[in-house]
Amino acid sequence: MGLTLAEKILSRKVGRRVSAGEFVEVDIDLAYFHDGSGPLVIKALEDMGVDKLANPDKVVVVFDHSVPPHSDQAATLQRLVRNAVKKFNVRYFYDLGEGVCHQVIPEKGHVLPGQVIVGADSHTCTLGAFGAFATGVGATDLAYALATGKLWFRVPETILVRVNGSFAPMVSAKDLALKIVGEIGVNGAIYKSIELTGRGVSKMSIASRMTIANMAVEMGAKVGLIAADQETIRYLKAKASLGEALFMEGGDADASYEDVRFFDLSSLEPQVALPHSPGNVKPIEEVEGVEIDEAFLGSCTNGRLEDLLVAAEIMRGRKVHENVRFVVVPASKEVYLKALEMGIIKILLEAGALIGVPGCGPCLGAHMGVLGEDEVAISTSNRNFLGRMGSPKAKIYLASPQTVTASAIEGRITDPRRFMR
Amino acid sequence: MKAISGRVWKFGDNIDTDVIIAGKYLRTTDWSTWAKHLMESLDPEFSSRVKPGDIIVAGENFGCGSSREQAVLAIKMAGIGAVVAESFARIFFRNAINRGLLVVQCKGIAKSVENGDVITIDVNKGEVLTPRGILKIQPIPSFLMEILEAGGLVEYYKRKMRKEVV
Numbered sequence: 001m002g003l004t005l006a007e008k009i010l011s012r013k014v015g016r017r018v019s020a021g022e023f024v025e026v027d028i029d030l031a032y033f034h035d036g037s038g039p040l041v042i043k044a045l046e047d048m049g050v051d052k053l054a055n056p057d058k059v060v061v062v063f064d065h066s067v068p069p070h071s072d073q074a075a076t077l078q079r080l081v082r083n084a085v086k087k088f089n090v091r092y093f094y095d096l097g098e099g100v101c102h103q104v105i106p107e108k109g110h111v112l113p114g115q116v117i118v119g120a121d122s123h124t125c126t127l128g129a130f131g132a133f134a135t136g137v138g139a140t141d142l143a144y145a146l147a148t149g150k151l152w153f154r155v156p157e158t159i160l161v162r163v164n165g166s167f168a169p170m171v172s173a174k175d176l177a178l179k180i181v182g183e184i185g186v187n188g189a190i191y192k193s194i195e196l197t198g199r200g201v202s203k204m205s206i207a208s209r210m211t212i213a214n215m216a217v218e219m220g221a222k223v224g225l226i227a228a229d230q231e232t233i234r235y236l237k238a239k240a241s242l243g244e245a246l247f248m249e250g251g252d253a254d255a256s257y258e259d260v261r262f263f264d265l266s267s268l269e270p271q272v273a274l275p276h277s278p279g280n281v282k283p284i285e286e287v288e289g290v291e292i293d294e295a296f297l298g299s300c301t302n303g304r305l306e307d308l309l310v311a312a313e314i315m316r317g318r319k320v321h322e323n324v325r326f327v328v329v330p331a332s333k334e335v336y337l338k339a340l341e342m343g344i345i346k347i348l349l350e351a352g353a354l355i356g357v358p359g360c361g362p363c364l365g366a367h368m369g370v371l372g373e374d375e376v377a378i379s380t381s382n383r384n385f386l387g388r389m390g391s392p393k394a395k396i397y398l399a400s401p402q403t404v405t406a407s408a409i410e411g412r413i414t415d416p417r418r419f420m421r
Numbered sequence: 422m423k424a425i426s427g428r429v430w431k432f433g434d435n436i437d438t439d440v441i442i443a444g445k446y447l448r449t450t451d452w453s454t455w456a457k458h459l460m461e462s463l464d465p466e467f468s469s470r471v472k473p474g475d476i477i478v479a480g481e482n483f484g485c486g487s488s489r490e491q492a493v494l495a496i497k498m499a500g501i502g503a504v505v506a507e508s509f510a511r512i513f514f515r516n517a518i519n520r521g522l523l524v525v526q527c528k529g530i531a532k533s534v535e536n537g538d539v540i541t542i543d544v545n546k547g548e549v550l551t552p553r554g555i556l557k558i559q560p561i562p563s564f565l566m567e568i569l570e571a572g573g574l575v576e577y578y579k580r581k582m583r584k585e586v587v
Binding site (some may be wrong): 074124388 | 434435437439440443444445447448449450461462463481482485486487488489490491493508509510511512515516519520562564573574575578579582
């Protein structure tokens with residue numbers, strides 16, 4: 001009997017064969033947190049009486065949740081974390097404006113396939129796109145990992161997701177992510193690994209793979225894994241000097257998978273998640289026409305260069321609808337700079353978009369596009385929970401960058417295929 | 422661990438961490454404020470009606486969404502004694518144990534209790550006593566029970582360190 005990719009990575013780490021259901025303690029290759037989880041991480045370290053981290057060279061801190069701080073309290077908390085980062089000799093600190101942690105960490109070359117990574121943020125699973133066992137934990141777990149260099153895990157069962165075909169025009173990775181969440185359900189993968197494979201995945205850009213891995217947690221999954229391939233190597237080589245041979249294995253064909261799901265990209269249509277659950281997914285034609293007040297393009301799900309590029313391609317020569325605020329937040333400074341060079345930002349600004357500082361933006365409802373009572377938003381982010389982006393009386397729809405941009409132009413939820421040139 | 426009894430507040434499936442405590446309330450050093458906004462978007466009166474020792478009962482996937490540990494702290498600050506659910510989101514489950522909040526997975530609980538019922542959770546016996554009968558709970562692995570009984574991961578870590586010194 002072979003091993004799933006999750007079993008393979010964890011077996012390699014503990015030096016013996018482990019399988020689903022076992023509890024293991026694992027050395028952590030990378031631990032990270034942000035200004036949102038940071039204050040509780042630091043408090044836990046202090047309460048533990050820790051004065052030295054086990055591996056300060058394997059720690060990354062990125063400020064992304066409140067950029068720049070939106071309140072005096074947020075500024076005070078950031079100051080506290082900033083001071084602690086110095087005190088604990090954290091090796092890699094990216095202060096305000098570098099971008100969302102899950103985007104900045106691969107961009108700066110901190111990720112390698114086969115690593116075990118923990119982040120004090122649920123969307124840490126995004127890094128599964130690089131074949132890393134990357135999972136979100138709470139602040140106290142993260143503090144424990146910083147103090148000891150280790151953390152316990154239950155080896156997860158695996159749902160294999162096999163993807164074939166190629167995207168039709170105006171359909172993209174977000175539509176696949178939503179389709180998968182809709183089919184598996186928001187509690188369909190609790191404690192499990194989602195392993196994505198097939199030609200449909202190997203043809204995808206790294207950015208697109210990150211979009212899909214990002215939403216694994218919306219099914220309750222521990223990790224969303226994609227085995228490293230030549231495309232992964234190409235991306236990583238551009239970011240860091242790679243030493244030893246990389247871990248490029250996938251799951252074994254004879255591994256014990258709990259379930260296998262098939263998706264065909266060729267027949268995939270634009271998808272939308274309706275309020276108030278990312279699992280409440282319908283094809284676009286069932287949702288078209290809903291009037292919107294805000295459109296948000298950004299977040300760790302869809303704030304990358306390819307997302308901004310498709311938005312600019314659709315927006316070129318057009319305008320944002322007068323009833324809509326179109327908030328665009330690049331996922332990182334690197335993305336922002338490239339978008340500037342390519343003229344993307346100019347097109348979006350001239351069309352009437354509001355461009356924000358790289359970071360999480362309005363996704364978590366703190367600032368930069370908070371929703372008022374009875375307002376409706378369409379967003380490229382990953383969560384449309386009740387009250388997520390502001391008022392509990394607001395409604396959030398989730399969709400691809402293409403659908404969000406088309407909707408920003410029309411002032412209502414719109415099938416982006418109407419904008420094919 | 423001693424059996425605990427409390428009055429039930431019942432919630433549905435997929436109660437997410439944004440509902441438990443909204444993102445806009447997180448940036449503060451005053452933790453007690455979180456209890457005041459617990460479950461606010463579902464029931465603005467909840468925090469004023471809940472009493473110390475009450476128990477939350479929920480359906481599937483309680484605590485899904487964000488990794489924010491403030492969701493557990495908000496529940497603890499409100500004095501809630503335990504959460505019993507059909508299933509839990511994994512990060513919330515770990516966070517609860519790490520903060521010494523009793524979380525019990527119990528199949529059938531959502532259908533067996535109503536708001537205001539008094540239930541008893543007996544972890545040692547592995548059961549929940551409801552007005553409509555006794556339900557089995559999913560056993561908590563022993564090393565997690567140790568963390569829970571220590572009052573959370575911080576205290577567990579300190580105990581572990583002290584033993585290593587001895």
